[in-house]
Amino acid sequence: MNPLQQMPSMMFSFRRGWDELIRIDPSIARLFAVMVLPLSLLPPAMIYYAGSHYGDVFVAGVSPQQWHLAAAIFFFAELLTVPAMAWIMHLVCRANDVTAGYHQCFTLAAMAPIPMWISSLVLFVPNLQLCVVVGGLGLLCSLAITYRGTYALLRMREELRAMQMATVVTGAGLLAWLLLMQIVLMH
Numbered sequence: 001m002n003p004l005q006q007m008p009s010m011m012f013s014f015r016r017g018w019d020e021l022i023r024i025d026p027s028i029a030r031l032f033a034v035m036v037l038p039l040s041l042l043p044p045a046m047i048y049y050a051g052s053h054y055g056d057v058f059v060a061g062v063s064p065q066q067w068h069l070a071a072a073i074f075f076f077a078e079l080l081t082v083p084a085m086a087w088i089m090h091l092v093c094r095a096n097d098v099t100a101g102y103h104q105c106f107t108l109a110a111m112a113p114i115p116m117w118i119s120s121l122v123l124f125v126p127n128l129q130l131c132v133v134v135g136g137l138g139l140l141c142s143l144a145i146t147y148r149g150t151y152a153l154l155r156m157r158e159e160l161r162a163m164q165m166a167t168v169v170t171g172a173g174l175l176a177w178l179l180l181m182q183i184v185l186m187h
Contacts, residue, residue: 007114011144018152028103031110036082039117044075046123054126074180081176085109088172092165093154100154108149115141146170
């Protein structure tokens with residue numbers, strides 16, 4: 001299964017793509033090595049590139065060295081965020097009497113940020129407004145993945161309950177995303 005090819009259908013369906021992912025049941029180590037690690041390199045690489053070539057378009061007066069440091073910190077923060085989000089999802093599951101394990105929660109935590117990671121490619125274009133719009137679209141797609149994945153991976157049977165859980169998880173995810181953005185802006 002190639003999650004990048006399945007991503008559009010996974011955003012709009014509770015079954016397409018999700019059933020295949022459930023059937024394959026990749027290990028946490030495999031998800032991390034094949035998906036999280038390479039895709040989470042995109043935003044820091046793009047921050048590095050944009051900061052080196054036209055960083056003043058985004059934040060005036062920041063040196064390329066500061067952009068490079070921000071990219072490195074952002075990368076390590078991303079790597080920590082995925083397992084932290086899985087842990088938060090697992091706590092939400094336990095609080096709501098959902099029998100999903102940490103493995104399913106990690107799978108969802110690894111899938112949800114893919115649209116945001118891919119949206120970072122817009123940093124090839126030195127246009128702040130375009131970057132904000134594409135980043136916002138990536139965030140909306142990640143929210144759809146979280147909702148559909150909560151229903152499918154955590155084996156929910158009620159859409160409303162899945163939406164409630166996805167809302168809690170999304171709130172935590174948005175907080176993590178804002179913290180990551182703050183890390184970039186502080187450096």
